[in-house]
Amino acid sequence: MSDDSVIRVRGLTKTLQGQPVLRGVDLDVKAGEVMVILGGSGSGKSTLLRLMFGSIKPDEGAVNLLGTNICALCDEALDEARKRIGVLFQSGALFSSKTIRENVALPLREHTNLRPDVIDAIVKVKLEMVGLREHADKRPAELSGGMRKRAGFARAIALDPKILFCDEPSAGLDPVRSAELDRLIRTVSKNMGATCVVVTHEMDSAFTIADRLAMLDQGRIVAVRERAWFERLRDLPAEEARSLNEGEALVRQFLRGELDGPLSRRGDPEAFARDLFGVRARGASAG
Numbered sequence: 001m002s003d004d005s006v007i008r009v010r011g012l013t014k015t016l017q018g019q020p021v022l023r024g025v026d027l028d029v030k031a032g033e034v035m036v037i038l039g040g041s042g043s044g045k046s047t048l049l050r051l052m053f054g055s056i057k058p059d060e061g062a063v064n065l066l067g068t069n070i071c072a073l074c075d076e077a078l079d080e081a082r083k084r085i086g087v088l089f090q091s092g093a094l095f096s097s098k099t100i101r102e103n104v105a106l107p108l109r110e111h112t113n114l115r116p117d118v119i120d121a122i123v124k125v126k127l128e129m130v131g132l133r134e135h136a137d138k139r140p141a142e143l144s145g146g147m148r149k150r151a152g153f154a155r156a157i158a159l160d161p162k163i164l165f166c167d168e169p170s171a172g173l174d175p176v177r178s179a180e181l182d183r184l185i186r187t188v189s190k191n192m193g194a195t196c197v198v199v200t201h202e203m204d205s206a207f208t209i210a211d212r213l214a215m216l217d218q219g220r221i222v223a224v225r226e227r228a229w230f231e232r233l234r235d236l237p238a239e240e241a242r243s244l245n246e247g248e249a250l251v252r253q254f255l256r257g258e259l260d261g262p263l264s265r266r267g268d269p270e271a272f273a274r275d276l277f278g279v280r281a282r283g284a285s286a287g
Helices: 045-052 075-084 100-111 116-129 145-156 175-191 203-209 227-235 246-256 271-277
Strands: 005-016 019-030 034-038 060-065 085-088 163-167 195-199 212-217 220-226
Touching: 005 045, 005 195, 019 045, 019 195, 019 212, 019 220, 034 045, 034 175, 034 203, 045 060, 045 163, 045 195, 075 085, 085 145, 100 116, 100 145, 116 145, 145 175, 163 175, 175 195, 175 203, 195 203, 203 227, 212 227, 212 246, 220 227, 220 246, 227 246
Parallel strands: 034 195, 034 212, 085 163, 163 195
Antiparallel strands: 005 019, 005 060, 212 220
16 A cells, blocks of 8 residues: 555445445545545445455455455454444434433443543533534433434544545535534534545535545446536536546536436337347347
8 A cells, every 4th residue: 555545445346136336446545634535326426335343245346445455364264354433324323222321321432441531521522523512311312303313423533543544524414514514524524634524425525525436337437536526517617518538427417417418328229128028129230
């Protein structure tokens, strides 16, 4: 790995339920940066994230995390490696039977030998960071969706992780709550020195937090560039956009949410006829 790379993904392939999801993905993530992974539904971005923190294993390829190929680790060694990372799941993934205080304390109780009073102090600090200290004794069902997300964030950073993975952190949140989470991600990156990998399809959030962005399409990386490159492509005048290559045009269409472009021109024109009638579309060559 290079001196500034804390995650190196090489040749990742993954098939789920008989369908190829990732097709030879390569990606490097630098120390201290916020890397945002973009892509449409079914592009493979959440699967890539899960592979990067070892939740599932690839069919082929390797994930080098902080100098260790986690794909080759046994379960015990993988659990040890995970102590250096935090994960914010899309749902928050809180234990409903535990209070918010107990949820955030859980990784500290399981993975450290700290005294109870020290753990309690750390939990208060983390909950204060996300604005939930006064709600510490409530259970997840008593909180709003945005508050549960912030509680999940507090638990994800309880051990001061070297790397923080976030799966759709802004999904289902109103603009104000989304902006709060964006601020928290930037704070963790800047003040704690953590590397953040964020999967999202929220464009405002992506351009707020990202240092670099990676675009996935049909299980392949289309582009990995600095945020300024993506901003320039998004804002390019229509006349200049006509000279873009296929990959750039695809990224631009996704960023702008336009109806016309490479993403919209895909598909087999005979597929519906074959599915409906079991025959070729009228006028098609018999070949």
